[in-house]
Amino acid sequence: MKKKGPTKSASQQEPSSPPDQLLAEVAFAQIEEMIITRKLPPGSMISESQLATEMDMGRTPVREALQRLRQIGFVEMLPRRGTLVAGVDIRQQLELLEVRRALEDLVVRVAALRATPEERAHLLTLAKRIITAAKRGDTQAWIRTGGEIHDAEVQATHNSMLITSMLPIHAQSRRFWYHHIVQNRAYVEGAQLHAAVLTAIAEGDGDLAATAAHGLMQFIERFTRSALDTF
Known part of the structure; x- marks a missing residue:
């Protein structure tokens, strides 16, 4: 019979990752700030993968954050081109x-x-x-x-x-x-x-x-x- 390895105690176990929804909230706040302060200037294209790397998270919460930003008029989703930072009108x-x-x-x-x-x-x-x-x-x-x-x-x-x-x-x-x-x-x-x-x-x-x-x-x-x- 194969012996089982030692079981990790609660303090030794790897911490679980926050749910994507919580990460999406973090991503939304950070990207909104980038757009407001012009770190992402009007007319610039946004790279989901680059933002995910910078914020140390997966692309899913970044994508959800960008969808919310689209709803408030901060970004535009362009077919076959990607996500564009909207201008200030x-x-x-x-x-x-x-x-x-x-x-x-x-x-x-x-x-x-x-x-x-x-x-x-x-x-x-x-x-x-x-x-x-x-x-x-x-x-x-x-x-x-x-x-x-x-x-x-x-x-x-x-x-x-x-x-x-x-x-x-x-x-x-x-x-x-x-x-x-x-x-x-x-x-x-x-x-x-x-x-x-x-x-x-x-x-x-x-x-x-x-x-x-x-x-x-x-x-x-x-x-x-x-x-x-x-x-």
Whole structure:
């Protein structure tokens, strides 16, 4: 009878690989960041195999991440050519703002009503962080914190449909801002407006949050139109 080799203890066994779904989330976040910061510039072709090697994972999660990025307008799938990084369309930003304006009003009102104490505290922390980033002139921290603010606000609504609807809108906005916000004065003003919205939500004042959000949206539209004029 063939003897069995020694069985490995739990501490000696090889760690299991994370499920592809979790890796796809990691890949999505990393590739989105590459596109926003122009490490993958508009018009460039994306190699699944190269990205998989760089991120030390298989091609399946990378492919799933690219499909999600296609849904939010970051990439285009071209038959027989591959995956192309989509351009940044300023005029499309104005169309997006028409939709975003109405949804932002709903988001901040619902968040002010439903946010948990922990979420309200986190919103106040983010308000301080974006102000600090603006004063330091740290554009990357400003953009990164802005993304966290968007996520925190919509998560505080506890409404899955709002969360799903706002994901592509906020993603496109972050990409636009990274490309076009170049003056310290502009993002100091933007930080102050964001902070006003966050503070009103944290205080549970839906009307004040909506008023602050309206001011923020006016600023964003004014900034977008100024970028269009110089395009």
